Amino acid sequence: MTPVKIRKLGHLILRVSDVEASTRFYTEILGFTESDRNEHGYVFLRCAADHHVLGLAPAEEIIPLPDKSRRQRGFDHCAFEVASIEELIEIRDFLRARDIPIVFEGRKGPGCNPGLEFLDPDGYDVEIYTGMDQIGWDGRTRPKEQWRRVRSLEEAAANPVHP
Template sequence: MEKLRPKKLGHLVLMVRDIHKSARFYTEVVGLTVSDWIGDQMVFLRAGQDHHDLALSQIPAGSPGMNDLPHYGRPGVEHFSYLVEDRAEIDRTVEVLKAHGVEIVRGIGKHGPGENLFLVFKDPDGNNVEVYCEMTQIPPGSEYEAKVWERNIDSFDQYRFKHFVVPPPQAVVDAKSGKS
């Protein structure tokens, strides 16, 4: 049976209790650079040229535990990722995952911050694993300036679910339609 073809371990997204405190830690202590924010809910950080190799996501206030993806109500890993060659490889990945009976969680989409294509699926322990490609590169000396994206559908998926191979997360659909 076919296998996925990852090129390297990519970025990690962590759920955090206090995004501003964590952002200060990762910039002032660890030495990462802010690439972008989504409101005050997510921050994308880099050590090298990839737009992000670490992203932090604020745990929603009053979270009772796990709620609808892509947010969890506890600190820890939301997902980790592997770089793949291109969009054709992500399309092939969908078929490989289906052939193996692997649950696909979200995607194929295109994030706003980082501009990367994504597909997220579950491993046997329920961890979210993402394959991605085409991430924005920020070379040393670049005049790239961090921006603050609104927390909306365009920051989550610029394709607006047109290429999703599974139904989108309900929380994102509700946000798109203006529901609370």
């Protein structure tokens, strides 16, 4: 039996040919609000309290993955929320026991959510995460110096970010 208990589809990241044009479209036409940008040119957009529900990534950025790199426009990854970092650790161990390679684990930056990423049978990147930053009534996001990137779930658990 799987230990994965998905609470919701958390976010979707798209690779786009023109980040600025896409940002204008999703903000001016669909009403999303920009939360943050990172040093790789990603724009993180929200429509409610979650730090981001949609991310826009430049298609030309090269990110090596097993058997491919992300250079073209289209789907980058989807992310599903679970309840806790303890669940993430259990899920990671479950995936490893089934020889499903982990592409990333830890905490990346904007949103400050610990997570793990792996590939489905068709090579799509799937993220499972917990603890996404929430944006309050004032619309302010966490300052970049508080993102606290880490490369393991244990390190994320030992070094949590605080509101």
